[in-house]
Amino acid sequence: MRIVLIHSGGLDSTVLLYKLRAEGHEVRCLGVDYGQRHRRELDAGQAICRDVGVEYRVADLRGLRSLLAGSALTDSIPVPSGHYTDETMKATIVPNRNMIMLSVAIGWAVSLRYDAVAYAAHAGDHTIYPDCRPVFVEAVRSVARLCDWRPIELLAPFVGKSKADIVRIGAELGVPFERTWSCYRGGELHCGTCGTCVERREAFQKAGIADRTVYRGQ
């Protein structure tokens, strides 16, 4: 299959990149610039794709920033520390982010005459992000099959998996985890304390895989 993969520069989408390539698919990656506080994750996406010889393009959605205000990922609201919980992490939601990213990725797949779009939504995201739920994936899948005369498939193979599962899969595939970027805060090193850093650390612990990420203050 020929697949457009939404690639954030993070751990999950990098494992998915390695998995799709190991399965023999032709892959192009799409990063999304929605006016993040930092470009660290876009740089990581580019570097990871360069390593494996896969095209990496960025969809420039910065023009939507003022319209879709209200997220700590793009605005001046402080990034919350501590574990993912409904209260702290809801501040990091860009409204309808996944549908927007998926619709752009599908548009690119149509223009490339590719077969599918893939993204790395996973079970750990459900309780906080409505647009990572299996039922959401199913609904978008129906749209992707109808938006052009030639249906586009939607692949979300991690939707029933935990982040620890993804770490295990990545370890088997030889994913260079240290090249991936999760931290919401940016900077040279992962902060180790924001929700996504905490989730990353826990995933390695639960998977029983050594975490080579260097966290700030270690």
Next chain:
Amino acid sequence: MRIVLIHSGGLDSTVLLYKLRAEGHEVRCLGVDYGQRHRRELDAGQAICRDVGVEYRVADLRGLRSLLAGSALTDSIPVPSGHYTDETMKATIVPNRNMIMLSVAIGWAVSLRYDAVAYAAHAGDHTIYPDCRPVFVEAVRSVARLCDWRPIELLAPFVGKSKADIVRIGAELGVPFERTWSCYRGGELHCGTCGTCVERREAFQKAGIADRTVYRGQ
């Protein structure tokens, strides 16, 4: 209801604006700048919304232009003349345009805590645009109900109507048709010969409503 209406500056979405307001809804309008050849339709949208005292915002998607190449609406491919037909008008398709626009409109509705998104897809578009079909609208409706914890409704009341029907509805509502812009070519006056101008002229004829549009060379 509080509704985000996708407003192109054209005839269909302007009739829908008048209809929604006549029904007592609170409406804000969203134009989409995807790097059209001309800004004439965005200017028309702004002027029409100003007339009726409705907020008009533009989603800036020009950053997607290079990614989603291949359309005569944004690229250097000539705009085809003559009637809408599969062969000529397919060149005007921006890949997955409706899903992209709807996803951004839904994002804005979520951030405003609005109830619904409306758009003016209609029956005349079906044969050419896959993403104007009732089955596509149904599929997006499911996504809109799931993409946030608070469901967003999707309204597409013209999906079973012809453009002539829309002209009739607009005439009853006193829509200032001469303020709307349909032509794909831009300029001061409607060209009268591109697919969408031909369709506009025919709709007035079929509806038996005087067409006050001034076409070039008349």
